[in-house]
Amino acid sequence: MEKTIVKIDNLVKRYGDLIALDHFSLEIKEGEVFGLLGPNGSGKTTAINCLLSLLSFDKGSIKIFGREMTPVNYDIKKEIGVIMQNVAVFEELTVYENIDYFCGLYISDKAERKRCVEEAITFTGLEDFLKFRPKKLSGGLLRRLNIACGIAHKPKLIILDEPTVAVDPQSRNKILEGIIDLNKKGTTVIYTSHYMEEVEQICSHIAIIDKGKKIAEGTKDELKRMIKNTETINIEVLALTSDILAEISALPHVYNTEYDERRLIVYCSGGRHNLIRVLDLLQKKDIGFGRVWSELPTLNDVFLEVTGKALRDKED
Amino acid sequence: MQVFKTFMKVLRRKLLPTLVYISLFIAISAAMTKYAAYENFTEVKLNICIFDEDATPESGQLAEFIGENHNIIPPVSDRDMLIDRLYYEDIDFAFIIKKGYSEKLAAGETDGLFESLDVHKSYSSSLMEQFLNEYITAVNSYKAGGAPLDEAIAMAREALSEKTEVSIAADENDHGYSMDFSEYFTYMPYILLSVMVSTLSPVLMSMNRKDIRSRTNCSSIKNTSYTVEIFLGSIIFVITVWLIFFITGIFLCGGLYQGRAWTAVLNSFIFAIISAAIAILLSLFDISINALNLINQMISLGMSFFCGIFVRQSLLGEGVLRAARFLPAYWYIKANDMLCGRELYSASQVTVCLLIEAAFAAAIIMPALLIRKIKRSGTAEM
Numbered sequence: 001m002e003k004t005i006v007k008i009d010n011l012v013k014r015y016g017d018l019i020a021l022d023h024f025s026l027e028i029k030e031g032e033v034f035g036l037l038g039p040n041g042s043g044k045t046t047a048i049n050c051l052l053s054l055l056s057f058d059k060g061s062i063k064i065f066g067r068e069m070t071p072v073n074y075d076i077k078k079e080i081g082v083i084m085q086n087v088a089v090f091e092e093l094t095v096y097e098n099i100d101y102f103c104g105l106y107i108s109d110k111a112e113r114k115r116c117v118e119e120a121i122t123f124t125g126l127e128d129f130l131k132f133r134p135k136k137l138s139g140g141l142l143r144r145l146n147i148a149c150g151i152a153h154k155p156k157l158i159i160l161d162e163p164t165v166a167v168d169p170q171s172r173n174k175i176l177e178g179i180i181d182l183n184k185k186g187t188t189v190i191y192t193s194h195y196m197e198e199v200e201q202i203c204s205h206i207a208i209i210d211k212g213k214k215i216a217e218g219t220k221d222e223l224k225r226m227i228k229n230t231e232t233i234n235i236e237v238l239a240l241t242s243d244i245l246a247e248i249s250a251l252p253h254v255y256n257t258e259y260d261e262r263r264l265i266v267y268c269s270g271g272r273h274n275l276i277r278v279l280d281l282l283q284k285k286d287i288g289f290g291r292v293w294s295e296l297p298t299l300n301d302v303f304l305e306v307t308g309k310a311l312r313d314k315e316d
Numbered sequence: 317m318q319v320f321k322t323f324m325k326v327l328r329r330k331l332l333p334t335l336v337y338i339s340l341f342i343a344i345s346a347a348m349t350k351y352a353a354y355e356n357f358t359e360v361k362l363n364i365c366i367f368d369e370d371a372t373p374e375s376g377q378l379a380e381f382i383g384e385n386h387n388i389i390p391p392v393s394d395r396d397m398l399i400d401r402l403y404y405e406d407i408d409f410a411f412i413i414k415k416g417y418s419e420k421l422a423a424g425e426t427d428g429l430f431e432s433l434d435v436h437k438s439y440s441s442s443l444m445e446q447f448l449n450e451y452i453t454a455v456n457s458y459k460a461g462g463a464p465l466d467e468a469i470a471m472a473r474e475a476l477s478e479k480t481e482v483s484i485a486a487d488e489n490d491h492g493y494s495m496d497f498s499e500y501f502t503y504m505p506y507i508l509l510s511v512m513v514s515t516l517s518p519v520l521m522s523m524n525r526k527d528i529r530s531r532t533n534c535s536s537i538k539n540t541s542y543t544v545e546i547f548l549g550s551i552i553f554v555i556t557v558w559l560i561f562f563i564t565g566i567f568l569c570g571g572l573y574q575g576r577a578w579t580a581v582l583n584s585f586i587f588a589i590i591s592a593a594i595a596i597l598l599s600l601f602d603i604s605i606n607a608l609n610l611i612n613q614m615i616s617l618g619m620s621f622f623c624g625i626f627v628r629q630s631l632l633g634e635g636v637l638r639a640a641r642f643l644p645a646y647w648y649i650k651a652n653d654m655l656c657g658r659e660l661y662s663a664s665q666v667t668v669c670l671l672i673e674a675a676f677a678a679a680i681i682m683p684a685l686l687i688r689k690i691k692r693s694g695t696a697e698m
Binding site: 092 | 321325527528532
C-alpha cells in the first residue's frame, strides 16, 4: 500500500468574510506528482501556504509524513523543498551563493552542502552562470535558479507553485524534465499551475480547486471521464443544410453541433465509432468533405467544464 | 550562522556609501582639526594710511611710531578711491594729522588733533583710535610730569612699545575636551545617520524581503535564530562604524580621550544606536532604494540644520530650537556644547541629554517592533 505523504483534512481558512479554503481535504501518496489546479483566486497558493505553515488556518489539520505540521516542526520542514511562485533569491548574491545560502538553511555540514549545491547546479544546468548575479539572468535561468535553491538539500517532498510562469518553451521543457527526473528518484511532488498541458504531461494525480473547495480529483483519465464531452469531431464541409445538420444532431451520442459555413463541429458524449457514423451520413447525403479530425477531451476541457468559462481576475 | 554570513555578504556589496561617507568625513575632520588648532599668538599688523597736514617733526614721530607696528600705506589722493579701499578693507584705518598738531600737543590740548576717515566702525578703527588716545594721553602725562615735549614723546613711545606677553590658555587642560576637537563630534550625527540609513536599511530590506522570509520560514532554521543572526550582523556593523570614528578621534585628538571627551564618546555611541534604530524603522517600509535615499537626505540634512549640527544652536531662532527639541540630534548637540564649554557645563544636564537620547532610541524601536508585528499578522507564529 502506498504511503500517504500529505494529508490535509477539512481545512478552513478565512480572510475576514472571505473564505479562502472551505473544508478543503487532500491526500497525496508517496512518489506521486500531484497537480493542484485552479483558476486565479481559487485558493491554490493559500492551500500551499497553509501546508507550509506560512499561514495560520482556522480549522482542520495538516499532516506531512504522518506528523502534524506546525510552524515549529523543523524535522518536517527539513524534508520539504519549496519553489515559490515569485523568484525568491538575493539580488546581491551570485548564483552559487544563493544556492549555497538556501541549502545552508538545511545542511550545516560544509562538505555535504558543497556536494549538494554542485549537484543542484548540474541538475538545473547553471554551471556557466555561477558568478552571475540574478539581475544578469534571463527569465528562464532565474526560474532554474529558483528551482536549484529549492531542491539543493534533496528534500523528500517538493512543492512547486507555478514554477514556469513567464518562461520560454525551451526553459519550460528543461524544468518539466527536471521535475520528472526528481520524481523518478523517489521525490514526491506537488505542482500547481495554470498550464493544463504541463499538468497533463507530468502529473499522475490531479485535484481541481475552485472557490476554496476541491471540485474534482483523480488521474487524468478519471478526470476526463467526469465530463460530458468525450470526443469532438471536426469536418471541413461546404453547403451543409439545416436539415442535414439536424440529422447529424440526432445521431446517437451526439449532444451538440456547430456549423460556420466551412467547418462542422460535432460534440459527442460517450459511445464508440462516432466519427464513422457522421461520415457515413454525409456520404449517404452525397455531401463532399475535406479534412476530418477527431479530438479527445483534454485537461483544459475538464478544467473549463468544472470551473466554468467565466473570467477570473482575482489574484490567487 | 548561515544567515549571519549572508548578512555580511549582502552588507559587503552595499558598503560603498558607507566608505564614501566615512572617508569624506575623516578627510574633512582631519583638515579642520589641523587648520583650526593654533598654538602661538601672532600679532596682526594693520594697513594704516596717514595724511600728515601738520608735517612737523612731532607729527613725523607719530607716523614713524605707528609704522613700527603697522604697515603704512602711501596717502591716496583720490578721496573716492580711498573710501573704496577702506570699504573693501584694503586699508584698515585712515586718518589725518591735522594742521597745528604739534602746537596743540605742546599746549597739552587733546581735542582736534586727528580726523578719522573710516567708512564704517570696525574693530581696526576702534583699535587705532584707542591707540592715538593712549599716545596723546601718555605724552601729556610725561609733559605734566615736567618733561619737555621731545622727551615726553620719546618716553611715551617707549612706554607704549611694551609688548604684552600673550599665551593661549588651552581649554582642554580644564576638562579634556576642547572646542576645536568638539567640532569632530558636532558633525558626527549627520554622518552616522547617513551611513546607517544608506547602508544598514538596504541590507535589512534585502534580508527581510517578503519572499525571502517566506522561503526561509519554510526551512528548518528557527525564526528566532534568523532574527538573532540579523540583529548580530546589524550590531557588528553599527559598532564597527562607531569604532572607526572612535579611533579616528584618538588620532585627531592626538592621544587617548580624557575627561569630558569620554562623555562625548558616549554621546556619539548613543547617537549611533539612534541612527541604527531609524535605519531599522525605515527598512520596514516597502520603499524603493531611491525613495530611501531621498528620505535619508531629508532626515539627516533636516536634523543637521534644525538641531545645530551645521549651524550653531546659539545662532538658531527660538522657534526653531523649540521644534528641534523633538529631535534627538538637538539633545546630542546640546550635550556636546556643554561638554566643550560652548554652553555652561552641568553634569546633571548632560546626563539628562544622554537619557533623552536613549529614550528617543527606545521610542523609535517601539513603532518598528509594532510595524513588524503588524506585517507578520496572519502568518503562522514561528
